[in-house]
Amino acid sequence: MKTRYSHRWDLSPRDAIALQTRLASRVRLKNAVRYRDIRTIAGADVAYSKETDYCFAVVVVLKFPELSVIEEATHVCEGPYPYVPGLLTFREAPPLIQAFARIRTIPDVMVFDGQGIAHPRRMGLATHLGILFDCPSIGCAKSRLWGHYAEPGKLAGSWVALRDNRNRTIGCVLRTKRGCRPVFLSPGHNVTLPLARKIILRTVTHYRIPEVTRLAHLLANKLRRDYQR
DNA sequence: GCGACAG
DNA sequence: ATCTTGTCGC
Structure with a gap:
């Protein structure tokens, strides 16, 4: 699978921010797919090696809603963009795009370990890649980057809205498992929050993290191990 | 100046 | 995110 649009990634933080602001006008928050x-649903994640400066990207495609693995693809590269809050996309998208290039199944939805529109410029990793691939996408982060919220209920499945400074809903804080910290869901591109929540809840099995991204995460760590170390 | 800050 | 084994608790 290849991106429909492309641009440079080696931008200075200042230019990267300007690009995000420009791209933000392209986000579409309506469902382009019915539940x-x-x-098929794709999950993606990237693992890093502290000492070698290498990064290991993985994309896994699962059958939905069965969640059986259909395809896996990887890409290893060196010298990723540094981590800068708000610019995670510039660090993870380049290797992920290469991994996606090795996937032959075009997924109906993509799920990323990061934010969608719950971002200072509404351009988190899931939104940015959703736009470039022109594919419905969802951001499922393990912690908050942007927005305010009240603690969600204690029971699995309970959630509260995540809102921005102007009180607009930009996502939700979802308790996927009782006794576990919640996850931060936000629409990426071409999906509404209700649909994103429905999809993610159907993708959660025995863990806090939905199977798609959890599997991608495990595979990325395995790839790093098997590589050399 | 201080606190916040996806992975 | 990464460096890391055992271990406290349900």
């Missing part, structure tokens, strides 16, 4: 038509 009952979802047959």
